[in-house]
Amino acid sequence: MMPLAILLGLVFGAGLAAVFLAAVPDAKLHLPYALERTSRGASPQPTTGVVVTGLTDRAARSSHPWLGLPQADLDVLELSPSRYIARRLRGAALGAATGTVLVLVNATATVVPAALVPLGALAGTGLGGMLPYFQLRDRARQRRDSYRRVLAVYLDLVAQERSAGRAATPALREAAEASDHPLLLRIRATVLHAHRLGRTPWDALRDLGTRLKVPELVDVADLADTAADGAAIATSLHTKAASLRHAALSDDTAEANRRSERLTLPVSLLMVAFLGLVLYPTTAQLLTQ
The missing domain is CATH 1.20.81 (Receptor-associated Protein)
Known part of the structure; x- marks a missing residue:
């Protein structure tokens, strides 16, 4: 049953990733948005699918810092809200697939029960969806x-x-x-x-x-x-x-x-390892006597 569970989990993760990728294809150029970007001196960016458009509208109405749109950061990076939401969706899909695979691999070694596959997929979805947010914030700070x-x-x-x-x-x-x-x-x-x-x-x-x-x-x-x-x-x-x-x-x-x-700890560990390497012959000789 375990190989069958692994196969089903892999198929589930791949299917979930395929659904998200199919839902967010690049669409044709949106003329009003392109004209707006051109008037501001920036190159137009393509919009995305219907699912992304709906989620973008929901995010625009949300006031939560993690679920809403960081308008200032998006404007600094000249990134459209739809592309930002598409990146978060792709990250969530990849995280769900990764979490599912990791739980299944550990289940084969009887480290965790196979019943935790949905929990692993959910945790991977959350982490994968939040990664573009933190990347956007860091890039905006650097910009x-x-x-x-x-x-x-x-x-x-x-x-x-x-x-x-x-x-x-x-x-x-x-x-x-x-x-x-x-x-x-x-x-x-x-x-x-x-x-x-x-x-x-x-x-x-x-x-x-x-x-x-x-x-x-x-x-x-x-x-x-x-x-x-x-x-x-x-x-x-x-x-x-x-x-x-x-x-x-x-x-x-x-x-x-x-x-x-930040280099203090690695340098200290390197010095300890070097001293251990130098003192090892003498220590080993004393222990064998």
Whole structure:
């Protein structure tokens, strides 16, 4: 009966994974969403199947941090909600199959009873579904850190444009044209889009910084708003850029210290193993006497 149970479990896991993968195929281009992404200067991303669309709508209405949509993180990574939900579904399917196989393999060795197969599948589903969430959060944190570093350079460029006599709006736009970094591309697209809609660029940048949860970008918008009133802000821009560079250097130093601390235990174990290797001949000779 045990080989039959293993075979049935493998078929169940493979069938469950196949059902999830069949339910989330890539669909044709969604024109309204593509136009919206193009107007914001980002490449359109394809939508997915009906199941993913329904789950995406449910997640958008949920206020739970794990079950809802992390809109700020998705916007920072320029990832559509449907693709995020599709990744979580694929992770849940893979986790269910993995959990089922692990329980069945342990059941063959009589370590755990075969009746725990559904529990293993459920645990694998939960872990596999949560893994994309934590990956998204870590990637968004790294992207925001990269944005803060680029903002220091961008502020210096805006200050140079202002010192050359540029107005606030051309200074913001031309400074963003110095590189193809994702943040500068978004700033450039935001400024151009605001110009088409008749909005002030600093209001649009303030909204962008709030949406991405990058307060340093909101500070840039506030400084640009001050410059629009005729204030000389070149010194303030250079000061803010220096502050961002100092904060980035402090973060790098703290990260280096954390990594050094994590090496303490492996190095200690290595030293103990080395001492044991050196003292082994003498110890073995004393024990044999």
